[in-house]
Amino acid sequence: MVAKSKGGADHRHACLVCRRTFPSAGVLKRHERYSDLHKSSSERQDEMLHHRKMELRAAMHMQRGRIMELDAEIDGQALGRLSSQVLHDDMLSSQRTLMEMQLRQMLFEYGQAQEMIEDARCSRHSRRRKHQPIRATLPVEKRVGRLSLAAGVASWQGNKDVQEDRYIIDMDLKSSDGQVMAGFLVLDGHSGSLCVDYIIEHLTKNLQKCINSKPGLSSETLSQAVIEACVLTDDEFLQRARKDELNDGSTLILGIVFPEDSRPGPLGVRAPGSCRLLIANVGDSRAVLCRDIQPQGALEEPSMVAVRLSEDHKPIVPSEQKRIEARGGIVDLQGVWRVFTPGPTVFGGKHISRWG
Structure with a gap:
């Protein structure tokens, strides 16, 4: 932090964590980077x-x-x-x-x-990145196989009293056979922020534990590990929610980039270092891929197209409505579509039964 005098001139640089001042921004950055x-x-x-x-x-x-x-x-x-x-x-x-x-x-x-x-x-x-300023929105760089990734995030609290959304863009995962994966998580909380905080603190650990229990890395084993980790995390939070009478809940979008060498390349041989993307969603949060469309003619300009990567769990969807009603829930239109206990597929919420 830079402290200023009444005239607006910088006269010292301060670390608010350690409550110390430094003669220049460079010295302050070295302190923040290397000081025990x-x-x-x-x-x-x-x-x-x-x-x-x-x-x-x-x-x-x-x-x-x-x-x-x-x-x-x-x-x-x-x-x-x-x-x-x-x-x-x-x-x-x-x-x-x-x-x-x-x-x-x-x-x-x-x-x-x-x-x-x-x-x-x-x-x-x-x-940890030497030539970048300290900014909350600074992208995080990851490498999986031959793929280099950069992830950034922006959030808006809106009219809520408390920010109920959370994210993770630095989820480091490793398969039981040592392959590195990168995970990215977005949570859309509701009725409070206790559920999203619990997911942030426990989902990564639970996911890594479930991945470790699988014999190897494949789309099938990773999908199974994600489902098991979500169920485990939801069970843990619901125990606390029922005990403390909490209504907090959350939807989820999880993306995991993992190495996949088993698919043949264009010449019929394996492509070492190739990767795949697994998307998991809980509730009505949505993952979208922006794809560049190259022009066919010389006079056409490049354009972008949005590709949906997940299916919303909304009560208006026939399959979701059928699932809710099969469990004793009621779907009704009251200005917008509403679900009455037991609720739709979300994390948490003490009145919500096991989601599918």
Whole structure:
């Protein structure tokens, strides 16, 4: 960070993590890249942020419980309300409004802590690249087989009180026979950010564990490992969701680039270093491939075409509606298509049954 005087002139460069100032930007960058003090301070800050998130989770759970108890009291009094109770009802309503404001403040602080964790993670990636400035949107470069990849991300919170979306663009995976894979994950959370945070913390580990259990790497074994990892992660979060009365959930798009040498090339021989892309989706998040179309004639200009790589799990889709209704759910049009318990295919949500 660069601190400025009142006149706007730069007079020092500061590391806010270590609370130290430096004479130039170059010295500051060397400190952030090589200093053991900065590394230990960053780790300590991450630990404090994770601890703060746990405290806020517990506080939000208690606050939601108080609001539910207050709602029950208000509903109970509404059944036999007398004129003398109007003032008391107003007091309860004011108390509930205050509790809602406190809950929103907790959600805001929780979102801030998560953003700081993600910013620190992006900064650590950028510092490993010598000639690039430290920016949260800096692309991450990967190499799988003969394929070089660059992944970047942009997110927008919109009108929500808390950013409920998450992503991973640096998922490093390895098959049981040592082949390197690169994974990319996008989560679209809803009803809170606890589910997406849980997926971010546990899905990669669960996926690697499931991949390790397979004898080798192929499209079939990788697909099976992805399904097993998603089911395992969903089971783990649902146990917690039912215990803490959480409604948080998420959709998912997962892309894995993996080496595939078994396919013959154009001359009928194997092409060493060739790769394939596996796409997995949960819910109505969608993966799209932009493909360049070369012009046929000299006067035509190049164009791009979008190719859908996944099928949305929407209740309006006949197969999805049939699956939901077979499990006792109800699909109804109320301005938009809605699903009533048990819900559509998503992660989390304590009222949602096992997704297919």
